């Protein structure tokens with residue numbers, strides 16, 4: 044099973060597609076097999092895709108401000124479906140308004156996400172973290 | 181040139197003699213007798229000699245007798261690889277005996293053994309994807325000493341491991357879902373049809389028939405698929421149509437459709453094949469009538485003793501034909517249950533969801549709401565040409581169940597295969613696609 048695979052998508056009823064395409068392009072270039080589910084993806088679809096593909100990481104984007112509600116519970120569902128050691132990365136404009144990123148990060152880490160990213164994240168940094176987390180290095 | 185076509189059904193053995201001149205197919209004669217369950221070749225011999233005393237120029241035959249081609253499907257995710265497996269099984273002319281999501285448990289294996297499918301189809305995992313549960317399922321199947329054929333069409337990266345588990349007693353083919361959300365069932369369907377010929381034909385008592393007729397059989401649904409395919413390709417105005425084949429043991433639904441997803445609709449799940457076939461083994465007019473009435477609307481007010489008694493009678497004599505007014509009424513009720521439920525399972529659904537953007541529609545499966553033409557065939561439907569049977573199976577459209585709209589045809593024009601020729605014409609759809617398609621459409625009443 045190839046762990047160097049990413050399931051990617053924008054969660055909930057969010058239809059901001061530009062960032063999603065950039066992420067797809069960037070990680071494909073870096074040699075990952077990216078399974079891009081596009082926009083408006085439900086938690087179930089993320090998990091279904093991860094299960095069939097055996098991907099090492101699910102990358103969730105949320106831009107439209109409902110991230111907190113949409114992302115809650117994904118970790119629990121993964122465990123329930125037998126995806127015990129899958130990585131969960133999340134990024135974008137995760138909450139409404141100008142909450143300091145630190146407190147956003149704490150909130151999402153608590154929900155069970157392994158890494159939380161702000162909209163201005165350098166994707167090279169993300170890639171380095173991913174190599175580390177997937178133990179590819 | 182004369183063409184002899186025979187179809188051995190679960191209840192009736194049917195035959196037709198066609199003529200073929202200048203690319204035009206015509207019916208010469210047609211006949212049917214009850215299927216000789218003990219020895220299928222007896223009935224075939226009888227039909228053949230009734231239709232012609234001469235040697236025809238070409239012979240083709242199909243069979244759905246003795247349970248047809250029974251397949252159990254093992255997959256991973258319900259809406260992904262398992263659904264792909266079901267589509268492949270249906271397209272290959274099979275009938276689903278059982279389905280197993282998320283791999284296979286021991287009790288799942290016991291269920292398979294008790295239901296005796298001819299084939300187990302193992303799917304799951306994209307190429308390079310999931311392995312563990314598939315390998316475990318394969319091991320469970322191997323250890324069970326399942327006597328039938330195992331076909332593997334999952335994650336292609338573990339083909340060798342799978343072959344080893346089965347000590348090569350497995351037919352390995354391309355993954356039916358090589359990447360996420362793609363469906364490539366053709367190779368698997370072809371392989372299953374080949375397995376049918378090499379492993380299953382003898383066991384179903386068709387070896388003798390093959391000798392008498394001098395050609396290989398195909399599963400009846402394959403003939404129908406070929407015919408639906410030819411009609412779609414060659415008949416103008418028949419690019420978007422459906423057919424219901426209501427038989428004694430199963431109800432098969434076929435539809436050919438290239439769907440444009442209307443904007444504003446979000447589609448979920450696997451893309452649907454151009455020609456889709458679904459088979460319902462618990463819906464039928466005779467052999468499956470006991471299961472059929474379990475699908476009745478459960479209304480404590482209605483008295484069902486009449487239909488229950490009728491089912492008891494016909495279960496003892498599958499070739500019984502309704503005579504009295506009451507019996508005819510009961511058969512119509514059975515037919516309505518079959519049409520309604522098979523159609524509901526064939527078609528998709530749309531759910532409306534509220535978002536920040538307002539209301540959007542999420543669609544799963546096929547949308548046949550605007551289907552223009554629906555052909556009804558099968559022994560019962562052909563005999564009675566009851567034009568209101570479809571609409572009376574769906575009183576009150578649009579149909580909304582659990583706040584999901586069912587995407588069934590809303591007001592299709594109904595056509596009857598009243599001479600009950602379609603499966604028989606279908607046997608020649610590969611040899612003469614254009615002529616068979618033209619004749620099939622011409623032979624309908626409607």
Ligand code: B12
Nearest residue numbers: 057058059060061062104107108133134135136139140162
């Ligand atoms: C274009 C746009 C739209 C377009 C989208 C068109 C499309 N097809 O994509 C339209 C007009 C449709 C739209 C609609 C809405 N929008 Co708008 N939209 C924007 C806008 C201006 C740009 C988004 C964009 O494309 N950015 C460029 C890409 C490259 O950046 P990105 O999306 O942020 O993605 C990068 C990073 O975030 C990061 N990233 C993202 N996800 C992840 C995940 C991981 C794991 C990692 C590592 C990194 C990562 O990497 C990406 C690539 O570099 C932003 C404002 C802004 N400047 O960001 C508002 C914005 C996102 N929209 C906003 C809102 C509120 C809406 C609406 C709700 C407005 C409304 N009331 O109708 C709707 C929601 C519709 C819906 N259901 O989704 C708000 C969200 C507020 C919040 N979160 O607090 C924003 C921030 C504007 C604002 N300041 O108010 N929008």
